Amino acid sequence: MTSLMGKARCPDVTQRYGGLDAAAVDSILRRVASLAAALFDAPVATVAVTGTDGAWFRTTHGSDRVAGPGFAPELWGRTLLPDHSGTAGDTSTRARTVIGRPIHSELGIRFCVAAPVVTAGGERLGTIQVLDTRPRKATDRQMSALEDLSTLLVDELELRLSVSGTVATERRMRKDAERLARTLQRTLLPPALPEVPGLGVAASYHNASAEDVGGDFYDLFPLNDGRWGFFLGDVCGKGAEAAALTSLARYTLRAAAIYDPDPCAVLANLDTVLKGEYQGDDPRYCTAVFGVLQPEGGGSFAVTLAGGGHPPALALRADGAVHPVSTKGGQLIGLLPDPHFVTATLRLAAGETLLLYTDGLTEARTETRAMLGEAGLIAHLSAIRPRGSGALLTAIDELLGRLGAGVTDDTALLALSVPSPRNEPTAQELQ
Template identity: 65%
Template sequence: MTDSALRRSAEAPPADERRRLDAVRRYRVLGTPSDGAFDTVTSLAARIFDAPMASVAIVDADRVWFEAAHGLDGVTQISREPGGCASAFLHDAPCVVPDTLSDPRTAAHPLVRGGPGIRFYAAAPLTTARGECLGTVNVLDVRPREATEDQMAALADLASLVMNELEVRLSAARTIAAERSQRTTAERLARALQRALLPPTLPVVPGLDTAAAYHPASVDEVGGDFYDLFPLDDGRWAFFIGDVCGKGAEAAALTSLTRYTLRAAAIYDPDPCTALANLDAVLKSEHQGDAPRYCTAVFGVLQPAPGGAFAVSLAGGGHPPALALRADGTAELVSTTGGQLIGLLPRPHFVQATTRLLPGEALLLYTDGLTEARTSDGAMLGEDGLARRLSAAAAQGADGLLDTVDKLLAELGTGVSDDTALLALSVPSHRTAPSAQENR
């Protein structure tokens, strides 16, 4: 960023600054206690830069509030000093100061001249869809240094992730407020909060049909099942599905933290087992003498392959296996047996598996509300029972597959006693089915 651009940002017209401060108020983050979600971002930022300090900072009229801070023990806010960090907060692109003492914009700043003696500063802005800058994700070091293009690009990705989470929270708050204004029953509030915890839509994946559904067991209680599907920056796609412990508001908070952490972990390292291990570490760090916060989950990565196929790598932590539906009418459980609960055990073991989806084949991921449902004879449906019921459903595509599951849940009726989340991934059949010898 040029000196003139930085000066222009520091001298924003009063009307623009009023609009920016209005946006800060709109997102309601000033002075709120950290819930752990953004701590993952600061930890990742510090690791990516190999730096001792990082923060997610929101800029008010006269102070800088740290919504999350890594390596800045006990610091929750600082005064908004002229120049230096204050001016960097207000620009619209990532910036870096390799040596703060040698740069007239930062040399006099208290954090540079005094403790902790910052000598390096990098920041990526938190910019709303309307163009207002709320603050930044920052990386700080006590030694002068350079930043690579990859590090700055990753910092910008983390800032986008924080902004997405703020948008989700704002949307959830507005949804709940709107529901309250119309009807303040527990059923409507629960539905509004549940919707806010799940992706409103799934992204379009080239060469793949996708569908998802959520079936609550109770209309007036928020469950803890979750799912997501999102792109990685190398042409691959990540997905996950899981179930947190408990119900109600505590489960909702844990669901939000879990989804956000898995997305953040995928930016740093999308390896399935590593993503679950990072989630395990975050859940344990959030447990401070209260009841344990744990979940089950499957995290996977889709890699486009020749012939329209997709290579699938996934890892499981205490979660039911995925169900692969083959073009020949068979069903195959993609087992991650042995994967342990996330966030509960001292050193949990996660199990990784791979498979291949060819044209005309599908993968179904689900939570245990489906397989633990009771059939008419009182027995649990189970994984094998589900496989038998769906073995010929691959040709129906993702939407058709979920329609079949919907009918199955309706048939089970009162035998369904827990929430069920579903995520279907289907490769359209556009060529002759491969021979039995083709590797999966």
Template identity: 60%
Template sequence: MTVPARHLEPVSALAAERERLAAVRRYRILDTPPDGTFDTIASLAARSCDAPVATVAIVDSDRIWFKAAHGLHGVSQIDRDPGLCASAIQHDTAYVVTDALTDPRTAANPLVRGEMGVRFYAAAPITTADGHRLGTVNVLDTRPRDASEAQLAILGDLATLVAQELERRLSSICTITAERAMRTRAERLVRTLQRTLLPPALPGVPGLDAAGAYHPVSQDEVGGDFYDLFPLDGGRWAFFLGDVCGKGAEAAALTSLTRYTLRAAAIYEPDPCAALGNLDAVLKGEYQSDPRFCTALFGVLAPEPDGSFAVTLAGGGHPPALVVRADGTVEAVDTPGGQLVGILPEPHFAQTDLRLAPGDALLLYTDGLTEARTPDGAMLGDEGLIAHLTSTPFEGADNLLANVHKLLTELGAGVSDDTALLALSVPRRFEPSGQEPLR
């Protein structure tokens, strides 16, 4: 069945208008704040045509919205129907009304019959690269007149500038949107990768509270800090914390190798210094042409009949751990002479023994914490950290890490490197009668 052409035209016009409105939405220009570029274009249009009023107008579905208006104060939009701009966008070329009061196309328009009393109107369509007319650059006057070919040519050039500016802005918006999406994907990838380098959760150790935390400085770069806690035979437990050189994918690979090497070494030889020596040999063998190194603390916990834990701790060039005693005093656990892992010809690793009694805690941290700057610009250092812990009571591993997290938050921008934390605490023991806790 053949449909008469008169039935096709309205459908075609509606489809074209839908496409045009889709283009208007595509440029994301409606209801945006004033902009100097478009204000300048409106001003140039008015001056070039010797007209008191000029606008950069976008034709929406039910309104004419002014991106810029020269000589038209307090008006940001008007109804579309009937509208001068709405008529102008039906034409590919300049649209001119020399006397709106006598022109049947515009005689009933509120701008003509109303207080403004428009008599002259000239406009050039703002046409996109794919042929959609979004609106106009136009001039208005309250006296009937004509426009020269030169003036209409200028309006056409200004309308082209508007279209080019809209394209440029759309390109910028798309670029920014894409960059944000890429950054979001990258951040998700970094977080996922970072999680694979740390234990998803620390295991429960009978008679001991354990807590670990990682505080990244950047959301888009993988750090090289690591920690772990895992069981050995005979009721003992191994733990370690450290920091590899560098950041990014190479640091992630080094961190993964370091973590799993220490785990494997502890199973076959739980002596802390031997575990660090094994890691040193693996790193040297893996990175012969491009040496890589790390710092680390490696320890073994052994429960005692009285509820305390015997700890053997070895150091390889890492900041000392801190023991926070039940009475609030803080002691540094030095492993003097412990050297970097993976780079020296014959490194020396040192170890020491200590005891964690009920109420005591052991804190391991990477140097992102102590190298942070205080508000006066000084480095926090071991002494500053000890002073903070001494002045702030704690109860348990979680509370100790919350205390350190509060410190990192207070230092704010002074923290310039990632920080890994591992806290191990022995719960206090209380007499059933509520007497003083046993030590």
């Protein structure tokens, strides 16, 4: 079987099908030619198409000798295809016997039947033709079957065209959804974190899906008395509803902290707002950690945290040790009738960092398909001992990249670090 698909002078099937995959169309035409030959028990069958240069064979089954460019115009120029002026000579859609005498002395063809390939809209694509050197007659049943084969060819091409269009539309919609998700996600997070004197600050957000708006959030902002408030949380769900809940939670936390910066009071205020906004059988809830930074002498900071059902923060000490800051017992925000929130305090000194994260990090799967977990995260950070908030988030970014498909949920990160004195070596540098 010979195929001219992709040859330099071979035109596309028509402009209508020009966007289809060439290999896929070629495969269809080969099958049609093979079936046509089997239908008539003939040695040669071809599928020809029209083009700017007249009729050209697209696919030939059985003989390479009929695939030459000079043969098609001789056979079809006066029958089923448009003539060289572009006018269709025969507009019938029925299969017919084209010749009953030799028309090509070299090949000695004595039998040829053909069926036009016509779209439902009347667009002439070309023909299916069956050739033989034996003079004989085709039966009505064979001719009817050849017409059916022509119809099936058009149906297959149209189906491919429809699928191709659907796929293209889905790709455009996916790109639009991704752009919308990125834009909406940016509105739910602070465009930049403020500079806190004497403190290194870094944050990052990892989307598990480019098409969905995540529900993780964080922020850092000044309070009225020289202290700083910060929080990180995770709302239930994805998409537009999660985005609305994220926006409500973020702005409620900021407003509540200005009114009363006590961490437990801030979380309780958010709990009240969520219950008032989302009532009935479809409650909305979140987990969160809220903290207050109090600058102290010597460049250190006192930190007070309150947790509501959220994973514990991690304190990375100057000696390389990593300790969880437990708020175990803190309950989900917006779900329970009278939730309990738990506080914890710590001091951040020179060379120390506080890390807040959402559970997309610890629930990521490792190569063994086990969750990374809190213990795995602590072991990883203890081994690499990153210095400062920027280095810490870079290390976690690299970890998430290595986990790849094991990361199935969004991850928000917020790191606060007290820089080491420039003239004092860190514990890592002393190793």
